[in-house]
Amino acid sequence: MSRFTDVLLLPIKGSEQLAERVLFHHRLKVLFVFALITLILTWQAIQIRPDASFVKMIPASHPYVENYLTYQDDLSGLGNSVRVAVANQQGDIFDAEFQSVLQRVTDELFFIPGVDRAALQSIWTPNVRWTEVTEEGFVGGPVIPPDYDGSLESLQELRLNVLRSGQVGRLVANDFRSAIVEVPLFDFDPESGDRLDYRALSERLETLVRDQYQTEQVTIHITGFAKIVGDLIEGAYQVAVFFALAIVITLVLLYLYSRSINGTIVPLICSLIAVIWQLGLLNALGYGIDPYSMLVPFLVFAIAVSHGVQIVNSIRLESLKNPDKWHAARSAFRILYIPGLTALVSDGIGFFTLMVIDIQVIQELAVAASLGVAVIILTNLLLLPLLMSYVGVGDRAIEYAQQQSDKGAERWRVLTWFTTRKGAVLALSVAVVMTVVGLYAARDLQIGDLDKGAPELRADSRYNLDNAFITDNYSTSSDVFVVMAVTAPEQCSRFETLSSVERFQHHMQSVPGVQSSISLADLSKRITSGLNEGNPKWRSVSRNQFVINASLAYVPGGLMNADCSLLPVIIFLDDHKAHTLQEVSAAAQAFADTYNDESLQYVLAAGNAGFEAATNQVIARAQYEMLAWVYGVVSLLCLLTFRSVKTVLCIILPLALTSLLCQALMAQLGIGVKVATLPVIALGVGIGVDYGIYIYSRLSSYLANGMNLTDAYFETLKTTGKPVAFTGLTLAIGVVLWVFSPIKFQADMGILLTFMFLWNMLGALILLPALTALLKPHPALTSGPEVYDSPR
Template sequence: MIERIAAFCIRQRHWVVAVIAVLTTLLAWFALHIEVRTVFEDMLPSRHEYVRTHEKFKDTFGGSNMVTIMFEVDQGDIFRPEVLDKVRRVTLGLREVAAVNQYQITSLASKKLKEVRASTAGIESRPLMWPEVPANAGQLSELKQAVLRNPLVYGPYVSKDLQATLITVDFNDRQIDYAKVFTQVKALLAQVQGDSVQVRVVGDPILYGWVNHYLPETLHLVLYALAVTLAMLFVLLRTWRGVVLPLLAGLVSAVWALGICHLLGISFEPLVIVVAMLITSRAVSHSVQIVNRFDDELPLLPPGAGLSRDAARIALADLFRPGMLGVIADAACMAVVALSPIPMLQKLTVLSVVWVCTLTISAVILTPVLLSYIRRPHGVAHPLDCQPLLRKLLDLCVRVTLSRGRYYVLGGAALVVLAAGLYSLNLKIGDANPGSPILWPQADYNRDAAAINARFEGVDRMFVVIGQDGHQGYVKSNEALQSMSQFQRFIEAQPEIGGSQSIADVLPQVNASLREGNPRYLELGASADLNGSLMAMLDSVSEPGDMDRFTDAHYANGAVTLMFRDRQGETIRTAVARIKDFIAAHPLREGHWQLAGGVIGVMAAVNEIILSSQIEAIALALLVLAVICIVVYRSSVAGMVFMVPVIISNMLTFAFMTWKGIGMNINTVPVAALGIGLGVDYAFYIADRVKEEIAIGSTPEQAIRKALHSAGMGVVVTASVLILSTLLWWVSSLRFQAEMGLLMAIWLGVSATSALFVMPSLLYVFRPRFVFGEASRAYAVTVHAGPQLS
């Protein structure tokens, strides 16, 4: 069947090229219109308990797209007209930013931060600094004293040293465009920078805005990597076909994938450009293998007008199986990620699987078809010949495999895998370091986050809800208020949680104000009736939206908001575990607790999904790979043999991630899944060439020598080219891209080393029947080469 497919493609090459060209042109138009953006809702595992809580209460208690802005001064305090005016200008300006939730803008200059006073005339609540900035020293002093008296402001919104103040603002999840919000907020803050006032800003809209900000640099790095790839291919292969055809294979696959995904309504996430580069590297790899095989066949065929066609047909026929097997393995291993309930990973899986499948057309079929048009196949483009140097490396591989060194290779590989596997047990789920792992520690965003966390209780928030739907007024009950207060004292013992807020913090202030500020009454009321009265007094002097941070409109559900100093996976898991411990130890008679909203709540849900599914996903991907190998080679041993290079590459890569502090999160999971297929691609070509040589009567030694010098040459060329080009990503301003580029380079290096040393040693020692056939059994007895697997 494969011979017939190859013969048909070469015989009908004009039609094949024409159909591919037409389809590529049509899909190119759609590819140019694909959206490049981050969709927040796609990051949420909608079926998770925490996300359901977040979606239910985010409009009341605050969503996960909150932005925090800090104004700080080096000398004196913030209670100066020029500083407070900047706060007011930004507070008002935020109302004009796209997708802003105008009811969730909180600062000294907003109406939400108030002082509650009581007198003989009654209880009074008034904004601390609204609508105007204090005009004289007396008013500034009065504002300062009001802040110092209010624990809901002094600490949470004004730093303890009085040198910094915050603005917090939330955005509507369904309407937000990160690039637009980033641009507008940055432009607004640029108007107030200077005059010895430092303005810092953090939050997911700003973080993903930075990702979009660096998109031009990312595209430049893609071009640089492409230039390095083409230059090295030109030097190593010495032909223009060795440069143009791999480039064409990568471009056609990209056009088809992006065009098809646009038709499916899938946008392109800027961070997954690393995955795109990884898949494109497979296109280059498959294409180079075919070009290299074409060059190998030229001296073996009689010269004539049909030389190129015959060599191209043989290359297509002989490499169709390993090429397709590599494509299917990559696609199947990536498809496992679709089992995750996170829409972003599901859409990325569709994009990746489509992209990988296009390699069948762009590399496996188009490359040999175009090779059949070569008129002078024996010509070279430059006199520099690197082949002798590469052959010396391949000679080393042959000597190691055919000597006793093969046993040292297999033993050493086993020890390395064991050590790497044990070390990988420390791999972190979620973010492994403070700050965002997407950006470098010295990036503006991470420095701003560290500065805000140093002065305030924490940038990132989680809210936990206590209440009972349909039970109006439950939050006013003693059970709810006392539970909130106890829970806050309990959870704040965790060092990474800087503070917390709830309605249980507000009522003691009202209670003390009614008694002329007597600190003895700075506590919750002794009865539900008294607490209800305090809350009614507070509600009577509040405006719509003032209580949203603490309770819903019917007082059926209240929130305890926790401020986190970092987003590390261990911090979040510890907090969630302690919350669950508290709930278990303090059961409620009427209400119930609901976990968990806000950005930390959403991250906790994602981390739990990854933690629970990552081991299963890797195991399933390995199982899928084994089944594919068993079906294609009709041997159960094939699945075990090809599992070896995959396990080696994955264990070493996970060990590297552990060593470098790269956590397994929503961005790194797709790279890990695709790496399973990547770890075995090179091994397919080596094993299949050995099988092919055995089939034509070669001895095992001859077959391994021929396979290493033929398919091995393609492995050396593609691995060296792609490793160098991916290492260029280390200069990226996005830490995630730099580390994933380095990860790809390690993956490629380990996979190539496994294919050149471990795979031939494994085949030569165990002589699996699916490669060597029945004849190898008698040969093994004759030469005493080793045990025989069947």
């Protein structure tokens, strides 16, 4: 094993010597290269734009999505769409002034770029019709009369047409006080060929529709994925404010800690350069910033600050031995290069393991986070000590470090109690109890959303109020689950097919969370009843094929495809909560497994609720696989560096406890595991492993010099432990303010990140030495000295 690890670590040790020689003997040339790259990537970073896509949010290889893509052309309007409800606050919709507004809203939406105009539906579009059986046979036409002029007579005719159209509860509210415009969207703008710009679309919906037509009499309500993304992008500017506030807090606390202006400004500049390089490289590679990954730049900044504090602190301590700026920076570089590189490589590879999740937005987040960590190696591990070799930490900082070394260090001795047998046993006992509590509390952790509407936004946000309005006033909610009944060509209208679909709808109607459903069978029953003077006894699927054919003389778009081989069953849900989607998916699949045969196949699933159900299933399978990869990679790199399984356990077990407690916290706070929250756990592991690697690398060096564990840990606390504590507290203070964000997604992430920053810090300072004391006993507890491998 030793020979194997030596071979693998040889390139790292070789790179240390090369990097040290190049950095400190060619400083001006290296600085010029860094400055040039920074200018180029700053220009790139300025051009980066928000980048969101409906397709990116769904697992492309999941059977549900593959089935949808197979029949996509026959399911117009059942994918990505927006619903715009126009409500009359002073009466019903049968008002000339209101209808004028509804017509203009429909026209405005029709001409917005990215709209599937052929599938757009409103009572003002010709594809929404009414049908009636009279003594002369079938009659019908568009819901808006051809001779509509706003008169009382035409409004009465409109009322009659609406009642005959079957659109009450779907395009017209149950109380007749509002009407909906269904706006299906393309994933790509058909005019430009570019990916649909959700930010621009959301702005157009606001300026061209809501701002222009909303008055005291008429209100506008807009829902749909595109609007959620638009509101998140709008809130991204507020995220930037909190980011700036975190930088200011870090600046103040870092100065109070170091008492060095240079040691405060230079690490922050290098950390901000890391963020600039990350954004510039993302833009150069063709990526944008997705609203669900907009916190990644802050995490890159946090990791960079963590390493920057370690480097500046090490330079301060080396300056006590040799005040020469160049020698102090070079000595600090030599001490921290291998543990810093190991930690950052662990972070980068660990983040990249998010690629195992087959959801594009998470895979792009993995690329962004890994790229950010890669640039930290250059900006903080290399550039920072190089800059400090010119400016130094300053005499005042050196004097303050000397005072702290003489007087202030004793306060840290209390933590060395955890290296004694009693202290270690107590710490491990508490950890075991917390593990049991965490396992119990994490049982309630659910996959997916746990709230109605858009959980990424506050419950009282404009979007969630709009969604509540539509859910309360219509029989068809915005949460749509579509099951595709597939037959041979020209067989979807057979009695056997329609009666089976009717049984399926009855089966699904008994599932909790199902609001209503609609299919070709419903149309056939309604028309058959109409053919028989509206007698409700005839409201059923007729066994006579000629009667069925007569009832389906006219079929509105979306209820069957052109060759009658596909019959979508559209199921409207109360919400898209995790439990609702799980129950609906299971019930639909159970029916399909029982009744699918060669003539009729029930295929799941389309609609926004169908896609979200697929996403939840992928995340449920991938979350533990992702954690296994993250911990596996980090453990392997720690093993290669420290060459001891026991050492790996000392570093990894505190991180694992933090991950478990984070899941328990999510369960108790009602935060589900979904696209927005899943990566946070992996990112928290990446930040926490830095603490453990830095502490153990310094601890093992003291142990290798013959110190017992208690003394070695006391020296470690004075040199490395204090920066770890400072970093954990500073970052926690920076993100805890996010709880005041109007975006609930950011507030939730603030809570989780604050928890992980603090617990990773406490785990590194308390649990790591306790595990070391029990797994690798120090001389005071054994008959002979223990041999420790140095990371160097």
